[in-house]
Amino acid sequence: MKKASIIMMIGPLFLLGLFYFPLWNIMLGAPQYPDPLGMNIHIDGIRDVNEFDLKNIDGLNHYIGMRTLPKPEDMWEFSTFPLVIGGMVALGVVFGLLGYFKKVSYKWFLGWFILMSILGVLGMYDFNAWMVDYGTNLDPHAIMKLSNADGTPMTYSPPLFGRANMLNFQVTSLPSIGAWLMFVGMTLTLVAFFKGWKNRNFNAIQD
Amino acid sequence: MKKYQFQLIALIGSVLLFSGCGNQNGKGISNGALSSSNAEKVYVAPGEQDEFYAFMSGGYSGNLTVYGLPSGRMFKEIPVFSQFPTSGYGYSEETKPMLETSFGFVPWDDAHHPDISQSKGELDGRWIFINGNNTPRIARISLSTFETEEIIELPNSAGNHSSSFITENTEYVVAGTRFSVPVPQRDMPISEYKSNFKGALSFISVDPDHGHMDIKFQLMMPGFNYDLSHPGRDKSHGWFFFTTYNTEEANSLLEVNASQNDKDFIAAVNWKKIEEYVNNGGGTMMPANYAHNVYDEATHTATSTMKKEVLTVDPLKVPGAVYFLPTPKSPHGCDVDPTGQYIIGNGKLSADLTVHSFDKMIAAIEGEKFDGEAYGIPILKFEDVLAGTVKSGGLGPLHTEFDGKGNAYTTFFISSEVVKWKLGTWEVIDRKPTFYSVGHLMIPGGNSRKPFGKYVVAMNKITKDRYLPTGPELEHSAQLYDISGDKMELIYDFPTHGEPHYAAGIPAELLAPKSKKIYRLDENKHPYAVTSPDGSKVVREGNEVHVYMSMIRSHFTPDNIEGIKVGDKVYFHITNHEQDFDVPHGFAMIGQNSSELLIMPGQTKTSVWEPKQPGVWPFYCTDFCSALHQEMQGYVRVSPANSDVPLTFTLGE
Numbered sequence: 076m077k078k079a080s081i082i083m084m085i086g087p088l089f090l091l092g093l094f095y096f097p098l099w100n101i102m103l104g105a106p107q108y109p110d111p112l113g114m115n116i117h118i119d120g121i122r123d124v125n126e127f128d129l130k131n132i133d134g135l136n137h138y139i140g141m142r143t144l145p146k147p148e149d150m151w152e153f154s155t156f157p158l159v160i161g162g163m164v165a166l167g168v169v170f171g172l173l174g175y176f177k178k179v180s181y182k183w184f185l186g187w188f189i190l191m192s193i194l195g196v197l198g199m200y201d202f203n204a205w206m207v208d209y210g211t212n213l214d215p216h217a218i219m220k221l222s223n224a225d226g227t228p229m230t231y232s233p234p235l236f237g238r239a240n241m242l243n244f245q246v247t248s249l250p251s252i253g254a255w256l257m258f259v260g261m262t263l264t265l266v267a268f269f270k271g272w273k274n275r276n277f278n279a280i281q282d
Numbered sequence: 283m284k285k286y287q288f289q290l291i292a293l294i295g296s297v298l299l300f301s302g303c304g305n306q307n308g309k310g311i312s313n314g315a316l317s318s319s320n321a322e323k324v325y326v327a328p329g330e331q332d333e334f335y336a337f338m339s340g341g342y343s344g345n346l347t348v349y350g351l352p353s354g355r356m357f358k359e360i361p362v363f364s365q366f367p368t369s370g371y372g373y374s375e376e377t378k379p380m381l382e383t384s385f386g387f388v389p390w391d392d393a394h395h396p397d398i399s400q401s402k403g404e405l406d407g408r409w410i411f412i413n414g415n416n417t418p419r420i421a422r423i424s425l426s427t428f429e430t431e432e433i434i435e436l437p438n439s440a441g442n443h444s445s446s447f448i449t450e451n452t453e454y455v456v457a458g459t460r461f462s463v464p465v466p467q468r469d470m471p472i473s474e475y476k477s478n479f480k481g482a483l484s485f486i487s488v489d490p491d492h493g494h495m496d497i498k499f500q501l502m503m504p505g506f507n508y509d510l511s512h513p514g515r516d517k518s519h520g521w522f523f524f525t526t527y528n529t530e531e532a533n534s535l536l537e538v539n540a541s542q543n544d545k546d547f548i549a550a551v552n553w554k555k556i557e558e559y560v561n562n563g564g565g566t567m568m569p570a571n572y573a574h575n576v577y578d579e580a581t582h583t584a585t586s587t588m589k590k591e592v593l594t595v596d597p598l599k600v601p602g603a604v605y606f607l608p609t610p611k612s613p614h615g616c617d618v619d620p621t622g623q624y625i626i627g628n629g630k631l632s633a634d635l636t637v638h639s640f641d642k643m644i645a646a647i648e649g650e651k652f653d654g655e656a657y658g659i660p661i662l663k664f665e666d667v668l669a670g671t672v673k674s675g676g677l678g679p680l681h682t683e684f685d686g687k688g689n690a691y692t693t694f695f696i697s698s699e700v701v702k703w704k705l706g707t708w709e710v711i712d713r714k715p716t717f718y719s720v721g722h723l724m725i726p727g728g729n730s731r732k733p734f735g736k737y738v739v740a741m742n743k744i745t746k747d748r749y750l751p752t753g754p755e756l757e758h759s760a761q762l763y764d765i766s767g768d769k770m771e772l773i774y775d776f777p778t779h780g781e782p783h784y785a786a787g788i789p790a791e792l793l794a795p796k797s798k799k800i801y802r803l804d805e806n807k808h809p810y811a812v813t814s815p816d817g818s819k820v821v822r823e824g825n826e827v828h829v830y831m832s833m834i835r836s837h838f839t840p841d842n843i844e845g846i847k848v849g850d851k852v853y854f855h856i857t858n859h860e861q862d863f864d865v866p867h868g869f870a871m872i873g874q875n876s877s878e879l880l881i882m883p884g885q886t887k888t889s890v891w892e893p894k895q896p897g898v899w900p901f902y903c904t905d906f907c908s909a910l911h912q913e914m915q916g917y918v919r920v921s922p923a924n925s926d927v928p929l930t931f932t933l934g935e
């Protein structure tokens with residue numbers, strides 16, 4: 076149980092990477108942008124990949140009537156997410172500590188993992204909902220109003236994951252370093268759980 | 283990728299085809315394989331970039347053009363001494379001061395010899411300097427913005443030709459006088475030229491941090507014609523060498539009268555010695571009047587200041603500072619090899635090249651072996667300083683550069699050829715014809731301690747039949763030779779703009795990474811800049827109206843202005859709010875007695891308009907900046923002088 080608890084203490088710490096590294100990255104490439112434009116989505120706001128990228132993305136998006144990209148103060152998510160992540164890191168480390176001193180069983184580790192997964196899925200859902208809104212809720216006075224082949228108005232939601240063509244741009248949306256660190260950290264907590272589960276008989280005898 | 287391969291094959295195929303029907307390049311080689319490999323050497327595929335930058339002087343265009351090597355593609359014309367309506371240089375309020383001189387506004391010059399700044403004798407790619415020959419001036423151009431940043435006028439000079447060459451740590455940019463003149467200028471009979479005129483050699487210090495130029499001293503030499511010059515380097519660093527002609531001091535029909543002496547001189551100037559003399563208070567300050575024009579990148583604005591005195595040095599007051607090296611037949615180019623040992627005089631009216639030895643020169647000076655003097659300046663004995671003679675077999679040697687592998691390459695104007703010869707043995711290794719009448723040549727870094735000896739570019743004076751004819755007036759023609767092997771190979775022809783008298787080349791990797799992409803709006807210190815979208819306004823001060831305007835894809839703010847009156851002087855101060863690479867916007871106003879403006883991202887430029895009739899007058903963006911470029915326009919309402927239409931400015935109302 077000691078090893079499992081130590082892993083449980085380390086795993087959540089990987090989530091601290093989210094305070095420094097971006098969670099998600101969206102790149103927009105087009106023939107006239109040999110250096111693609113890009114945005115890094117951090118838990119506390121959207122930032123440039125290269126300086127002025129957000130300004131230039133906004134400049135292009137205004138043709139099709141998209142709103143400007145949100146500033147941190149424009150969305151409650153950017154103030155809430157850091158609190159949630161910080162809280163979950165603290166909670167995970169506490170679970171590990173309590174496990175180490177045999178105050179809680181390994182099942183709590185799984186509990187943390189499940190809670191984090193639910194929050195993660197909610198976060199992704201929220202993120203996707205924002206992208207759909209951002210890409211479909213367009214200014215009715217947009218300079219260019221384009222239609223799909225079936226006559227419905229064209230929308231411009233970037234993909235949540237992977238690659239898509241949007242007008243002259245090829246958009247690539249992928250998890251970034253922060254997300255990968257989070258996956259590693261969450262996997263570690265799962266490992267902690269399995270280690271605890273495997274040694275449960277030994278633990279029981281010890282107890 | 284497949285497409286490019288196909289194009290390459292097609293290109294090679296067409297070269298094979300054409301070379302099959304009569305090759306006109308010199309020796310009439312119709313070897314298809316050879317030609318196709320030459321095609322590959324100069325072929326820079328779509329999307330790929332050249333290996334070298336070449337900066338070619340524009341001669342009578344007054345500007346500097348930027349080319350790629352080996353492709354010969356032209357990238358940019360940099361306005362230097364000439365008004366340039368393409369960008370508004372010399373027309374905008376910010377850049378008009380750049381062309382101020384003691385003669386007033388001079389909107390043109392004859393730009394001759396570009397030279398790139400050096401550190402420890404190697405190209406450092408910070409700045410490029412070029413001389414204006416007609417109204418003596420030296421310009422400094424930034425190699426991060428590729429824009430002219432500074433122009434200094436030279437007093438006491440005329441025909442600023444033996445310029446603008448740089449010492450090996452860019453301590454000085456040096457400028458000599460081709461047409462000696464009375465100093466100070468005065469009303470006197472021309473026939474009294476002899477011994478009364480002077481040839482000033484100007485040593486202009488260059489600030490190592492920001493590049494600013496200042497005339498440290500002018501060496502007042504006898505009234506010869508100082509034709510070309512080069513600094514010593516490495517062992518001869520501290521010396522400067524100038525070719526002279528017309529040591530006869532003729533003032534008329536020079537083509538005969540200045541060619542009578544069997545030998546003219548190379549003047550060897552120990553500038554370190556003179557610098558020391560000047561630093562210790564030597565020299566005579568004399569009244570003068572010359573312009574110093576500086577462009578500030580932060581304010582995007584130039585200022586012109588008239589300077590009122592210049593420090594002159596009499597060469598006789600600094601013993602050991604100047605010597606004459608006899609050199610046959612009106613030498614033109616004066617070139618120093620990368621080791622600094624050999625000083626080459628290209629006697630343009632002879633067949634041979636004269637090479638002087640720096641070591642021998644020093645020995646002769648120390649041995650005081652003089653062969654008389656001219657105006658008190660000791661003349662060294664020709665035999666004592668001669669290192670060797672290149673028996674070229676050509677006619678009219680003009681200019682020599684070096685490949686860094688012990689070889690020199692000399693152009694021959696009269697016999698139209700480039701001759702490759704070996705330093706030290708003076709033997710001719712190879713010769714190749716040029717088409718036609720070649721002036722200077724250029725090897726990237728070929729006048730530094732570290733040449734990049736892969737290509738030589740020959741700049742021809744006569745084009746004739748090289749390209750499709752365009753009436754009596756033709757562009758000049760450059761030719762590219764591959765010099766990586768023992769034998770030179772002519773691989774390409776390309777037309778050049780204006781008349782390139784000389785060029786400077788540099789590996790692309792030294793410049794391309796630091797080429798600026800935009801000007802930062804948050805660093806814009808222009809007093810009339812609009813740096814936030816809501817900062818636009820229109821202000822009347824008497825009959826002057828200042829429009830603080832911003833532009834971004836695809837509108838001007840404001841785009842409707844009313845309350846302007848006939849007789850007003852309207853200043854449009856326009857700031858480009860883009861911060862994206864290669865998104866300029868233009869500005870043009872109907873009937874304006876000026877040029878358009880082309881404004882780079884983050885930059886502010888000002889255009890003056892004096893409306894002459896009441897009406898509603900449109901202006902528009904001249905750069906196809908976006909899909910909505912055609913919509914980028916606005917109107918100014920002009921009312922009669924006595925009207926009381928209020929001053930208003932709007933966007934989107």
Ligand SMILES: [Cu+2]
Nearest residue numbers: 867903907914
């Ligand atoms: Cu425009």
